[in-house]
Amino acid sequence: MNAKGQAGIPGELCNWITFLAKVLPLRSTGTFIELLIGAMLTPTGFVTDAYLMLTMRNHWTSYYKWLQQGKWSWLALARQFMRLVLASVTHDVVHLAIDDTVTLRTSKKAPGSRIHHQHGNKINLPAFVQGQCWICARPMLGQSGNHHSSSQQGAGSAAVTFPLDASW
Structure with a gap:
C-alpha cells in the first residue's frame, strides 16, 4: 500500500495492512482493506458497522459473499497476524x-x-x-x-x- 499523500493514515499502519494483505489473493485485498479500516473506525468492530462507516465500492452482498464464500484462508490471515504481532513486540x-x-x-x-x-x-x-x-x-x-x-x-x-x- 502506498501511503504517500495519505496524511490521515500512519505509515506504520499502512505497512501492517500491507503485510497482512500479502496472504490474500490479489482480488481480495481491496475488500479486506475496506472491511478492516471500517471495523477499526467503529466502536463495535462488527461487519455491518464497518460497511456503514465507509463509502464502500460494492454492494453489501459482495462483502457478505466474500466473507462466507471467498477464496481466502482465515487461518493464513491469522498466522500472518501472529507473525506481525511477534515481529512488532519487544x-x-x-x-x-x-x-x-x-x-x-x-x-x-x-x-x-x-x-x-x-x-x-x-x-x-x-x-x-x-x-x-x-x-x-x-x-x-x-x-x-x-x-x-x-x-x-x-x-x-x-x-x-x-x-x-x-x-x-
Whole structure:
C-alpha cells in the first residue's frame, strides 16, 4: 500500500495492512482493506458497522459473499497476524492464552450447535445449554512474573477465534 499523500493514515499502519494483505489473493485485498479500516473506525468492530462507516465500492452482498464464500484462508490471515504481532513486540516472553466460550443458540441446525455444560454457573441459565463452543487464542503482551496484580496483567486481542467442530 502506498501511503504517500495519505496524511490521515500512519505509515506504520499502512505497512501492517500491507503485510497482512500479502496472504490474500490479489482480488481480495481491496475488500479486506475496506472491511478492516471500517471495523477499526467503529466502536463495535462488527461487519455491518464497518460497511456503514465507509463509502464502500460494492454492494453489501459482495462483502457478505466474500466473507462466507471467498477464496481466502482465515487461518493464513491469522498466522500472518501472529507473525506481525511477534515481529512488532519487544517482549522477551509472549504468552498465548487459549480459552473457550459458549454462544447460546436456539437452533439445533446451527453449525457445531449441541448441548454444553454451562460451567459459568450463571443463575439465569440452566446447567446445560444449547450452543456453539468457540475457541479463542490471543497473544498476551505484558510483564512476565506474577500475573495476579493489576499492574502486571497483560493485554491482548483475539488473534484466532473459531467454532469448535461438533464432532468434538
